[in-house]
Amino acid sequence: MSVPISAGQLALAAALLLVNVVLSVRLRLGLERDILVAGARMVAQLLAVGLILGWVFALRSPLPVVGIGLVMTVLAGQAAVARSRERYARVYLDAFLAVFGSSFLLTGLALSGLLRVHPWFEPQYAIPILGMVLGNTLTGVALSLDRFTGDLRARRPQIEELLALGATRWEAAHAEVAAAVRTGMIPVLSSMAVMGIVSLPGMMTGQILAGAPPGTAVRYQIVIMFILAASSALGSLAVVLLAYRSLFDARDRLRVERLHARGRR
Structure with a gap:
């Protein structure tokens, strides 16, 4: 049985993205916005897919x-x-x-x-x-x-x-x-x-x-x-x-x- 992941655990995992942001700022990579947008898009897309797959898996045609x-x-x-x-x-x-x-x-x-x-x-x-x-x-x-x-x-x-x-x-x-x-x-x-x-x-x-x-x-x-x-x-x-x-x-x-x-x- 898989271990459930709470919303709080997801938030802690998302905080790890700050490593990328800090590196971008300190090294002047200019990627801060791209990192945050990519992370937000990934979360939104995967959450949407999670909702859709429940309906998809029930299809019989x-x-x-x-x-x-x-x-x-x-x-x-x-x-x-x-x-x-x-x-x-x-x-x-x-x-x-x-x-x-x-x-x-x-x-x-x-x-x-x-x-x-x-x-x-x-x-x-x-x-x-x-x-x-x-x-x-x-x-x-x-x-x-x-x-x-x-x-x-x-x-x-x-x-x-x-x-x-x-x-x-x-x-x-x-x-x-x-x-x-x-x-x-x-x-x-x-x-x-x-x-x-x-x-x-x-x-x-x-x-x-x-x-x-x-x-x-x-x-x-x-x-x-x-x-x-x-x-x-x-x-x-x-x-x-x-x-x-x-x-x-x-x-x-x-x-x-x-x-x-x-x-x-």
């Missing part, structure tokens, strides 16, 4: 669950684009498609094939698992997209030289594609490499605190981590390939003029 999942995916796609320094016309659609395709595919595999949840849309499993997958996938998508578009702009002379010498668009951009996908995969792989030794993952810790046997919690975490790794890799590859199609034309020309810095058109 797949349509509302899928609808909630789509809303979460749209927000994840927008968050991925928000972290990128370069934009182009289709970037939001490409990010959504990459996040949607990889996250829904891997979440469906987890629910139906690995965990064998019945029914497959059981909200108590579907929503938390999709949320974890989306969180990791959007990180991979954001990093890959930012690295790929940034490299295309920075390495434009070299890429156009290869194209002028007769290389196809794929041959000219292969190194940038590979580097971007690798960048997107690094966070989850780094996390997997030290998991259990340096850090105890959140899902496993939460299950143990809720009273689940450690062996069961470990098995769930292993399954989830493999799902997260696969989804992050697929999402990273998908967004880079979609960006590649948007930023090279059928005549093997780099269309870097389609890129614009964040906040500019």
Whole structure:
């Protein structure tokens, strides 16, 4: 059984954020407002989610669950684009498609094939698992997209030289594609490499605190981590390939003029 947390305990925990504020003031980081706003937003959002999940877990129809999942995916796609320094016309659609395709595919595999949840849309499993997958996938998508578009702009002379010498668009951009996908995969792989030794993952810790046997919690975490790794890799590859199609034309020309810095058109 989990130990209940009172409002007073939450307030004491919130006071720990003053460590960040004091450091920002003493070092003149200028982050005081950002720290307080981020903390307030997190508390408000999580409290709202806590109220909503009680209703969500009572659902017995797949349509509302899928609808909630789509809303979460749209927000994840927008968050991925928000972290990128370069934009182009289709970037939001490409990010959504990459996040949607990889996250829904891997979440469906987890629910139906690995965990064998019945029914497959059981909200108590579907929503938390999709949320974890989306969180990791959007990180991979954001990093890959930012690295790929940034490299295309920075390495434009070299890429156009290869194209002028007769290389196809794929041959000219292969190194940038590979580097971007690798960048997107690094966070989850780094996390997997030290998991259990340096850090105890959140899902496993939460299950143990809720009273689940450690062996069961470990098995769930292993399954989830493999799902997260696969989804992050697929999402990273998908967004880079979609960006590649948007930023090279059928005549093997780099269309870097389609890129614009964040906040500019």
